[in-house]
Amino acid sequence: MSRSSDLARPTDHIEQEDGAEPVGGPRLGPIGWVRFAWRQLTSMRTALFLLLLLAIAAVPGSLVPQRSSDPNGVVQYRADHPDLYPIVDALQGFDVYTSVWFSSIYLLLFVSLIGCVLPRTRQHWQAMRSRPPRTPARLSRLDAAEERVVTGDADDALGRAEALLRKRRYRTERYGASISAERGYLRETGNLVFHGSLVGILVAVAVGGSLGYSGQKIVVEGEPFVNYVGGYDSFNRGRLVPDTALDPYRIRLDRLDIVYERENENAVGQPIDYTAHVTVQQPDSGSAADADIKVNEPLQIDGTDVYLLGNGYAPRITVRDADGDVAFSGAVPFLPQDQQMTSVGVAKIPDGLPEQLGMIGFLYPTVGQLESGALASGFPDLLDPVLSLNVYRGDLGLDTGVPVSVYTLDTDDLTQIAGRGTDVPAVELRPGETQQLPDGLGSVTFDGVSRFASLEIHHDPSQGWVLAFSILVLAGLLASLFVPRRRMWVRVHEEQDGRLRVEYAGLARGDDPGLAAAVRELADEHSGSERTVGGTT
């Protein structure tokens, strides 16, 4: 910052070097060029340009589904726009926020920011330790100026002025018959804290990304989940997370309670509460503890947070062979399809029967009938559940080594033996009922319905840091936008009649709506006129 223009309104909030041409014109040595480039990169204009570019670059990610937040949307997009898909993909349009181009914009911005903040910090440090500037010759020319006539001794008047300014938290300095004062260093401190904390957030997020992990697991009522890598249905982890980072605690889902609205006609069937009752057992403690997980209330265990993200029904089915021996028994998670929790799932019975058996099931928690005669669910809760099964026999394709989803049944190599499209109606069961399978294959029993919870477990060691820096961002912002930075001067002239003429003047650095009032208020108090104390604006 140039100190030469101290008398004028300090222009340090308007950038100084902006228009500066590189010294020596276009013929620069390599170091000159580097300097020139650095100066350009850390100029305010570049910062502005990069900020606006960042805003624009963030837009496409809201128009095109993102792999990180909406993977199914990406699959859908591929199906809907087969021509566009490869182009968008090549441009990293499905991973905008980790793309090369988006990353380079914000990294450049942060380099610029650091290049901007460091020298400013040095300057600010010096400014805080230097004396307030000399009093300008003609105070009456400044933005805010007042004049009063007082009686008494000049030295006394100066002393009082100094005391008043000190009380207002100005730093003061006496120059002859005048006082120079300055306050509001906090403004610049706030600005530096703000920008510095932005860097802090970026670093904390990056660190958290490589030290954290997250995963999902579907847990049926009565079943446990154990926190180890193999215990998850899907698992993501940062680069620096070893297998041993996971604390092998155990969560058992005892019961999942869901409350649906029944009274309000406009919202019948809308869920109003989910509560998962769980038992937690930590490896180092022998005893187990009960806990609840709700949607906005995750459970904290061993540095992880456990969230309740979804739910559904898992019908319990038992399949027996013709002799009555059990070939399959268990709860099969079905995926909800609509608001009324009509759910679809697949049961696969590879062993224990003469042939492999596959079933596609539909669960209607509260069964009703459409006009067409088809079944439908009329309410999401289990008031009158019915399970309907389409049955297939043949090769389930489980032995090929290719992983298969548990939620889909590839019917290519299968023969349907019951359900729509065959002569045999679908197997239709209420809880407790048993029905014979076609072709004498055996029987299937619908034992009842359990709920399942879809749990998400997160471990992010830097989260607290991100929050701390965010709070600093806010605090720095408040200080830098609302703390006025001012200079004030008081000069005493001894007139011939023995009275004192006192000039008061102020100068703002940056935006300062209250300057004039502050000068007036000082003048009034100093000259002892009470009338305007409190302001007459």
Added chain:
Amino acid sequence: MTQTLDEFSALLLYLAMGVYAISFIAFTLDLARRSAGAAVVAESAADRVARARGAARGSAAGSVATLDPPRADAPARPRESLTLRVGVTLAILGWVLHLGATVLRGVAGARVPWANMYEFSMTGTLIIMGVFLLLLARRDLRFLGAIITGMVVLMLGVTTVGFRVDVVPLPPALQSYWLVIHVLVAILATAFFTVGAALSIVQLVRARRENGPESGLRLPVAIPGTVTLENWAYRVNIVGFIFWTFTLIAGAIWAEHAWGRYWGWDTKEVWTFIIWVIYAGYIHARATRGWRGSRSAWLAIVGYSAVLFNFGIVNVFFKGLHAYSGL
């Protein structure tokens, strides 16, 4: 009971819209009447300083402003106009009705009245109007009356026709005190941005007139000059920016509670971020040589368009976790 209260709330809202509409007409008439009046440009202190500075910059390299310091910041007051007072009075009356409508809706739902688009718009416009009226008490911003009431009537029109939904209970994800904090602060930010954008619009119109006297757009005398308008817009917008920053942080905390991650580039998060970055750019622009004046005003307007887009388009048409429009 719920139903009756809600119907009563809707009735009050229609009344409020009617009153606002008349207030809008009054404000517009006033503008028209005054712009047809005197041609002298009222110049506030800040503008005089700025003009003198501009002149001084040309001559003195030291750029010491050489002019008598302005003693007061009060622009010359024009003769009070009756239509203007009618406008303000009706705006206040409309606001009281609007407040009643909003409170009743809250009582009907037994919760804060900002849980879906309909309620959010209702409370949002209430706070826009409230912030405007509050600022009126501190500064003579009545020349913004036409823009603000016009916008509020328009928004309420879209709201009642397009977003109206019945009172339903809160889904579990919204049952959180963060709904109260995060959304309320977002609404406050929006209100300040609205006033800021209105000031910027007037500033741009005004700038045209200052540059070419006969550009066809005539503005009444009592409207401050561009520099004052720009300063006011800046002050209002930075308050909005602080609120928006808080909204962003509070939203991230809430997302962490509800969805298990504080930031996931969900569409709504993306747009909140975009708006934040644009306004950060706006604040920078004010400190960048060559970007003061109309350019920064344009940035404020772009930022505000993003706010409107975020609310009107992203909520309704974009897919994402923030599917709370209730439509």
